Amino acid sequence: xxxxxEGFRRLCQARDLLRELREPSPSIADLARQVQISPFHFxxxxxxxxxxxxxxxRIQTRLDAAKRLLAMGHHSVTDVCMEVGFSSLGSFSALFTxxxxxxxxxxxxxxxxxxxxxxxxxxxxxPGCLSLMxxxxxxxxxxxxxxxxxx
Amino acid sequence: MxxxxxxxxxxxxxxxxxxxxEVLGFKKKxxxxxxxxxxxxVTSPEGPDDLELVLEPNAxxxxxxFQEAMFxxxxxxxxxxxxxxxxxxxxLTAKGVAFTRQPAQAGPVALAVFADTCGNLIQLYxxx
Numbered sequence: 001x002x003x004x005x006e007g008f009r010r011l012c013q014a015r016d017l018l019r020e021l022r023e024p025s026p027s028i029a030d031l032a033r034q035v036q037i038s039p040f041h042f043x044x045x046x047x048x049x050x051x052x053x054x055x056x057x058r059i060q061t062r063l064d065a066a067k068r069l070l071a072m073g074h075h076s077v078t079d080v081c082m083e084v085g086f087s088s089l090g091s092f093s094a095l096f097t098x099x100x101x102x103x104x105x106x107x108x109x110x111x112x113x114x115x116x117x118x119x120x121x122x123x124x125x126x127p128g129c130l131s132l133m134x135x136x137x138x139x140x141x142x143x144x145x146x147x148x149x150x151x
Numbered sequence: 152m153x154x155x156x157x158x159x160x161x162x163x164x165x166x167x168x169x170x171x172x173e174v175l176g177f178k179k180k181x182x183x184x185x186x187x188x189x190x191x192x193v194t195s196p197e198g199p200d201d202l203e204l205v206l207e208p209n210a211x212x213x214x215x216x217f218q219e220a221m222f223x224x225x226x227x228x229x230x231x232x233x234x235x236x237x238x239x240x241x242x243l244t245a246k247g248v249a250f251t252r253q254p255a256q257a258g259p260v261a262l263a264v265f266a267d268t269c270g271n272l273i274q275l276y277x278x279x
Contacts, residue, residue: 048248050270051163060163068212125187130156130158132186135185
């Protein structure tokens, strides 16, 4: 698929709109209309560019926001759920647990214990990947080291 | 001092590994869990085995902001050299890849740009 400048710009605009967490959130069809792409093409093009459907993108954005708020520790799970645009605590908890492997309350407890400075997330939660290298086991990169010596 | 690693930020490491191997055709070299994230590197089957591209988790909000701004401005964050840019365009398009620029001559090189589905634009170039 080849996207012209205008089409690409509209998809970026749609992504920004999907990031907004306010309720009530517009339907995907409404968003497609807003960026002037037919709903069918909108979903297809969005997925080709961003690797997920608009709906999946919105859910992921909300879960990411929820993780940040839970880690900050100022809000209850219910507050976080409402804040990021989920209307049902049950569906929020179920979805969060499925994606993260632990319930929001458990995540909040675990991550809060890692926060040293109030309001600032620990580097473990927002890593630069090259810093991850320092946390690998001593033998993990053995293959690279060997090829490096042979070179 | 040697250049052995280059990294690219990706919004989802699973999706990125799939795209960079199954779609682009790179080879997975490392995939090691580190906390919530993974140390993932790929190499090119057409290039040296010890020049690795790190698929870096883009969890830092500052990084995300940078990546999204560059993307919206149409600016690629990496460039890969190819020997048949028309062939790559056809091959990748058939796999559903979205290009924002079809192959065209630009000075000494032919250029094309596509979305990597992980938040980046990537430039392909073929030297004359």
